[in-house]
Amino acid sequence: MTHISHGTESTMQVRVRFAPSPTGYLHIGGARTALYNWLWARKNNGVFVLRIEDTDLERSTEEAVQQILDGLTWLGLEWDEGPYFQTANAAKHLETANRLLETGHAYRCFCTKEELDVQREAAEAARIAYTYDGRCRRLPAEEIHRKMEAGVPYVIRFATPRDPTAAVAFDDLVYGRVEKRCLDIEDFVIVRSDGRPLYILCNAVDDEQDRITHVIRGADGIANTPKQILIYQALGIKPPVFAHMPLTLDSKRTKLSKRRHGEVVTLAYYRERGFLPWALCNFMALLGWSSPDGREFFTREELIEAFDLSRINRANSVFNYVPGDEKNWTDPKALHFNATYIRTMPMDELLPYVKAELMDAGLWRDSFEGERREWFSRTVDLIRARYHTLKEFSTRGRCYFSDDFTFDDEAVKKNLLKHPSLRELLPELADRLAKLAVFDHESTEDAFRSFAEEKGIKAGIVINGTRTAVSGTSVGPGLFEMLEVLGQDRVVERLRKAPALIPAN
């Protein structure tokens, strides 16, 4: 096991949490954090807590909360407790702040935001590091009293130990031992001047209350950890175990964010564009973690079994999408995972996703689940090998589900216009196919071969011409399997209409 020097902890139930702030949509980075937490909980038969950290009233929105819930649900990362809302615990946060005040671990600071801004700017101009100088810490008791009486607003700051040798350390499950001198930690604010507590306090208090054993979060939280440990120490609470995961960066190597990167990093976008949720999870799991045996594809159960915090890489990874690339509109490896799942997953698991896609596109017919059930399954099976997303079932696959499909200009040029004789040949072929008593890939192939031979033309010409006439493209499954699936009536009809695509000279 990976527990470090917390004696009784290995016998305790593992409890982890995903604690997003509802200030924007759930993005790939956040989803990966949720995934790792979920995996660790499931692996240890633990509890996965969802906590919405909404203490930033100005930026938190109801809509963002819903997006988070929807996103996790879509991914299949079900939580066991929550969602808890951080603001609901405000009383306890304040009570804790007061306790810290009473025990001398915190103090009231009357400096105004404006004063501090001036100091910060001055420090910046002088190119020196700014840290709050702790002047209010030395305020005489009667002055504090006077200011409070007068109603001067104040914040509450944590009184970081000022002993030059003092340090805070913790054993990170990913990064190893992390140590920070107290001198490098300023007296951070834990309660705003309007009385509302800040994240750094709330987070620690809530983790304690929710009995969190492992804090698994992005490496950008690493700098906060010493501060939170200081709070735990002041409160006499044993801190949880920390595991910071490397950040996910964009191709320009800057931290992924909704604000900078737009929809391509949002979860909702992947759902819209036709990703299978588990394919995305599988891909995200590999952004910073690897299996000892080099395996890349996992079922949920397999990943839970294989996953281990100790195998998380320390280096940041790049989410390699290139804006403007239509084919690789997101990380090519993510697309590869999605395509592989679409191609290989059990049909009964894939079909509901295809159904949803066809419904969205208005191509769904109830008969696909009734008398045409077999046909539907066979069709999906036939075409899925070359699709990368579910979306393609309704776009590239449209000709299988509707007579209203489009013809690709290049395909028409290459397979029809190049052979003007097809204008006469295709309807003639249609007549012949219409007479077939059995219409399957064997009988149609026989018909095509003998037809081509009779006419003294290469079979490929009539084969490819037919492909374009019945599907609008030059690519797809083997033609005869395709014809079988399309069915006699539709094939005959489409071939009879073919001359309209080939203008007579």
Added chain:
RNA sequence: GUCCCCAUCGUCUAGUCAGGCCUAGGACACCGGCCUUUCACGCCGGCGACAGGGGUUCAAAUCCCCUUGGGGACGCCA
């Protein structure tokens, strides 16, 4: 600017902690070939990396130091 972290193919990574099995392995992407009525799939092959410099050692991708590069944190945001 200060503090912290990181560094293997274009990208995700194995190998680093316990130095030799590494003329560095896999995956994606890309390129070529085979298969084939097309496109995919599949199979075969190719391209392609230990950031640089010093040490330590019989031996360094692996340990140490420096440099460089990248990232993060420095809010009355979370």
